[in-house]
Amino acid sequence: MHGDIENILMTEKEIAECVRTLGAKITEDYRGKELTAAVILRGSLVFAADLIRKIELPLTVDFIQASSYGSGTETSGTLNITHPLADDPAGRHLLLIEDIIDSGVTLLNLRERLKSSGALSVKTCTLLSKPARRRADIEADYTGKVIEDNFVVGYGLDYNQKYRNLPYIGILKREVYE
Secondary structure: OOEEEEEEEEEHHHHHHHHHHHHHHHHHHHHOEEEEEEEEEEEOOHHHHHHHHOOOOOHHHHHEEEEEEEOEEEEOOOOOEOOOOHHHHHHHEEEEEEEEEOOOHHHHHHHHHHHHHOOEEEEEEEEOOHHHHHHOOOOOOEEEOOOOOOOEOOEEEOOOOEEOOOOOOEOOOOHHHH
């Protein structure tokens, strides 16, 4: 275990099972439809790469980079889209893939913008949900695991762009970010 990690929240095996379950449910729900996986960069990249391989449907993948955080641990409340989707979302069934819903500000704003762009449907999938920190009225359509209010890293999740490469999800020691 990495020295900055207080505790392991999800092992590699637990993550793999969670991703498999989410992929099966999404496959069932979208059968017969053309799906576009809209991956929210950067944190969800690892999760999305594994998830799309568990969705047993033809699909396209697009990327959007947006954040309301910057380098801190608290949301600014302002959505900043630095890389919009490459393809027009109009006429598509979109699945927004997020690593974690914390405040919910980023995901809610993205979902509403994409809905108003003419998408046929916009659903959300998150690996982790942290309802204790929610500032926006949003819950994902597909959630891997609900967690307590801890700062987590690994499996794509970061603190100041570090720890994304950990193969598990761990709780970061407070002294690292305070």
